[in-house]
Amino acid sequence: MTTETIPAPRSSYAPPKKRRVNWEKWGWLYMRISGLFLVVLIFGHLFVNLASGAGVREIDFAFIAGKYATPFWIVWDTLLLWFALIHGANGMRTIVNDYAHRVVLRRVLLTAILVSTVVLLVLGTLVIYTFDPCPANAAAGTLPTFCPVK
Amino acid sequence: MSTAIAEGAPATPIAEVPSFTVTLIIRRFDPDVDTEPHWQDFDVEMHGTDRVLDALHKIKWEIDGSLSFRRSCAHGVCGSDAMRINGRNRLACKTLLKDLDITKPIYVEAIKGLPLEKDLIVDMDPFFESFKAVQPFLMASSKPEKERLQSVVQRERFDDTTKCILCAACTSSCPVFWTDGQYFGHAAIVNAHRFIFDSRDEGAQVRLDILNDKEGVWRCRTTFNCTDACPRGIEVTKAIAEVKQAILKGSPERVSIAL
Numbered sequence: 001m002t003t004e005t006i007p008a009p010r011s012s013y014a015p016p017k018k019r020r021v022n023w024e025k026w027g028w029l030y031m032r033i034s035g036l037f038l039v040v041l042i043f044g045h046l047f048v049n050l051a052s053g054a055g056v057r058e059i060d061f062a063f064i065a066g067k068y069a070t071p072f073w074i075v076w077d078t079l080l081l082w083f084a085l086i087h088g089a090n091g092m093r094t095i096v097n098d099y100a101h102r103v104v105l106r107r108v109l110l111t112a113i114l115v116s117t118v119v120l121l122v123l124g125t126l127v128i129y130t131f132d133p134c135p136a137n138a139a140a141g142t143l144p145t146f147c148p149v150k
Numbered sequence: 151m152s153t154a155i156a157e158g159a160p161a162t163p164i165a166e167v168p169s170f171t172v173t174l175i176i177r178r179f180d181p182d183v184d185t186e187p188h189w190q191d192f193d194v195e196m197h198g199t200d201r202v203l204d205a206l207h208k209i210k211w212e213i214d215g216s217l218s219f220r221r222s223c224a225h226g227v228c229g230s231d232a233m234r235i236n237g238r239n240r241l242a243c244k245t246l247l248k249d250l251d252i253t254k255p256i257y258v259e260a261i262k263g264l265p266l267e268k269d270l271i272v273d274m275d276p277f278f279e280s281f282k283a284v285q286p287f288l289m290a291s292s293k294p295e296k297e298r299l300q301s302v303v304q305r306e307r308f309d310d311t312t313k314c315i316l317c318a319a320c321t322s323s324c325p326v327f328w329t330d331g332q333y334f335g336h337a338a339i340v341n342a343h344r345f346i347f348d349s350r351d352e353g354a355q356v357r358l359d360i361l362n363d364k365e366g367v368w369r370c371r372t373t374f375n376c377t378d379a380c381p382r383g384i385e386v387t388k389a390i391a392e393v394k395q396a397i398l399k400g401s402p403e404r405v406s407i408a409l
């Protein structure tokens with residue numbers, strides 16, 4: 001018996017509606033790749049801030065000023081900020097997609113996540129790169145003791 | 151002479167199967183009467199060889215004929231009696247009472263995430279719709295004048311996912327599916343895997359495209375509830391992970407086999 005006699009199906013297969021870009025795959029990949037970076041970045045951050053040297057007691061304004069005097073920590077903290085914030089925001093997006101069914105609520109929550117992430121990224125980056133512990137025009141007596149006396 | 155047991159010889163008494171009383175607490179729902187499901191308990195005298203399905207039969211046949219549930223084969227083949235037994239998705243016909251803690255009541259309810267119709271019966275249509283959506287049939291361009299040959303290794307590649315009986319235990323065990331009914335679900339992905347990794351099939355890209363979707367494989371969060379639930383012992387989570395890998399690498403051939 002051959003299959004010569006089988007007629008063509010009544011309706012042919014219609015491909016599913018195409019979305020422009022498939023963010024879901026990239027989101028999934030990003031969570032895993034950023035997770036790898038975050039392990040190093042977060043534990044490095046925690047160790048240097050809380051464990052090494054005099055431990056947590058050495059954290060003060062001067063400690064932060066000291067860190068931001070070196071490009072190493074500026075780059076480290078920038079990476080930590082961007083990786084962790086986008087990672088956290090994408091994770092929250094997943095959770096909203098899971099639980100927020102009403103279209104309006106979902107849209108509101110997703111927008112809130114996007115806006116707060118962008119604001120925090122801009123603010124955080126601004127702080128890291130414009131941080132100056134001894135601004136030139138500061139009022140007398142407001143500067144920390146380690147600043148050079150004018 | 152031909153009889154196996156000599157006449158007059160005392161028949162050796164067969165050790166009686168011990169019996170015990172079990173309490174089943176069943177989540178009942180009658181759409182004609184109830185607005186909300188409610189729990190009802192039944193005490194039944196059962197034997198050590200009995201399964202949850204036998205207890206349900208006993209209740210239906212001797213205590214309350216209105217108890218509704220699906221079953222057909224009663225031997226783990228048809229996949230019609232998946233239900234939540236003590237919080238885990240199981241086939242009633244494959245769950246022996248003696249394997250449960252019968253000193254406590256046994257809770258039985260319908261599987262979650264699909265519309266409840268009556269007692270232990272849910273509407274399976276959404277489940278089968280997503281199964282159909284992955285096109286679970288062989289796509290081959292050549293006309294089969296003779297059998298399509300396949301090596302033992304090639305057949306082995308997708309052996310695990312051929313075992314599915316479409317009981318929905320996996321799909322309805324997943325917290326993602328409970329909250330997001332749009333998710334294609336595990337059984338659909340398992341059955342797509344069965345063809346994606348079949349060397350005779352030519353439709354892998356079509357199915358990978360379908361599952362590379364907002365509601366496709368990326369919804370999976372590796373909870374492993376599905377692997378625990380599958381009555382056929384299919385490694386459902388692993389199958390989903392392999393489909394993810396096939397999408398990432400662009401083709402099922404590039405997915406290395408994890409042992």
Ligand code: HEM
Nearest residue numbers: 031032035036038039042084085087088091092094371372
């Ligand atoms: C040690 C560093 C970290 C690693 C290795 C890591 C890894 C991951 C991975 C792989 C996922 C995806 C889980 C899945 O899809 O099943 C995830 C989800 C998530 N992560 Fe992280 N992460 C880390 C740090 C963080 C930090 C610092 C935050 C907060 C800013 C965060 C917030 C989230 C959230 C909200 C989710 C979504 C949870 C969910 O899907 O249910 N993670 N993480």
Ligand code: SF4
Nearest residue numbers: 314315317318320380
């Ligand atoms: S994969 Fe297992 S649990 Fe899921 S439908 Fe098939 S047989 Fe049932």
Ligand code: FES
Nearest residue numbers: 224226228229243
């Ligand atoms: S009744 Fe057929 S699988 Fe249980």
